[in-house]
Amino acid sequence: MKSVVFKFLTLLVFLTSATLFASADVEHASVANAEKAYEVKPFSEMFGGFLESTGINALINPDPNELNSHDEPMSDFHKSWGRIIMILITFLLFWLAIRKGFEPLLLLPIAFGGLLANIPIAGIAGHDGFLGIIYEMGLANQLFPILIFMGVGAMTDFGPLLSNPKTALLGGAAQFGIFGTLVGAVALSEYTTIFDFSLQQASAISIIGGADGPTSIFIATALAPELLGAIAVASYSYMAMVPIIQPPIMKALTNDAERKIKMTTLRHVSRLEKLVFPIMVLVLAILVLPESTPLIGAFMFGNFLKESGVVDRLSDTMQNALINIVTIFLGLAVGSKLAADQFLVADTLAILALGIVAFSVGTASGVIMAKIMNLFPGNKINPLIGSAGVSAVPMAARVSNKVGMQYDKSNMLLMHAMGPNVAGVIGSAVAAGVLISLFQ
């Protein structure tokens, strides 16, 4: 009891002294004026003050002292018209997600995050805004992409790959999209004066060619956080456009006979094989490329829990609840990087252009790799499954199946295409590890 009274008295003394100091010293006042005194003002002034705080005013007469989320000054364009343009772009993304069905699970949270990030005055994407807090919580430290990878691992079935291991090469070839575009991006900055990408930025852009959203975000936050918004938007919109981008490339590179190749039926894969596989990949990653183990480790953790068959509750949570929650946060955090001052720059156009090149090159190299493999003796591979080497799971495999069915209704390629598809996920995680290790 005594101690309580004592504490109370100390607090009282402390508070009084603080107020005394504040009133005595002007400098201290500016630090300690958490509570502003209410000033009596005539109504006209109050009304004028209110008008000044409206969004309309902030968009028309931007506040010269307003800083962006990195505490740097912004140009007037980015504070006024830039924001209006960005808000219209987010409306366009809404339309793409809802009407056209472009990856709505991610595009909607990203677009809405972008809308919130472009609100003047409120500073939602700043350090103290909730988008800024979500960004700091899970994206700046690369946590969210890793958690997503866990969920994807718990959803992945390595059976098709295990029953036809050599199709893993197709998933490797498709990573050529990444490195081909890297050369393209540095060439752009070397031989043109408009763009000036560093090697880090070029690497972050080129990973779009891996067609793997979480990996792109992982690399972008590690190597070029200033480009994150554009890279994530490009990556997810191209993944959504797989059914539009891939078929023309696949058809251009194959002839009729190749498209009708029937592949031998997949053998049965035992449960033990599926259980050993994730550990085997992880051990290999540990030995060859430890930099890739955050991604591969999380991926194989999810897969191992699923294949173990004894923790259905955990694997179920990863496949549904966890990945859904993280997707909401990831989308909003990426959206916070759609602020006008970061997105409305010439670099964004280059990223969108290089992204689609990366994607197309990846698709083409997968198909060409399948044709090369057919030159060797052994079971023939339908080159249409080569395009599934880009790791957009399972969309790319579905596209292979669909194109195959156009030429031969009885030719089911879906399970055959899942092999290169999941190998593509491993391949792009390895590529990501290489890129990170090169900048260490």
Added chain:
Amino acid sequence: MDTNLVIEGFKFMVLGMGTVFAFLIILIGLMNVMSMVIHKLFPEPQASGESHTQQGSKNNKVIAAITAAISHHRQG
């Protein structure tokens, strides 16, 4: 900066694609070895067959016991 970025980019490409392919080729080898070893040491179809017949005989015994009990009950 004097370094030619394009040449650096090509170096990245060679190293990156090399690592990706090396990783996957080793993985393919390991997959083949693993499935061979597992099929030799733990042949699955046979094992599952055994357990089926065991279960079957167990079931038969249970059914026999039940029918015996029922007939006993009816008699008694």
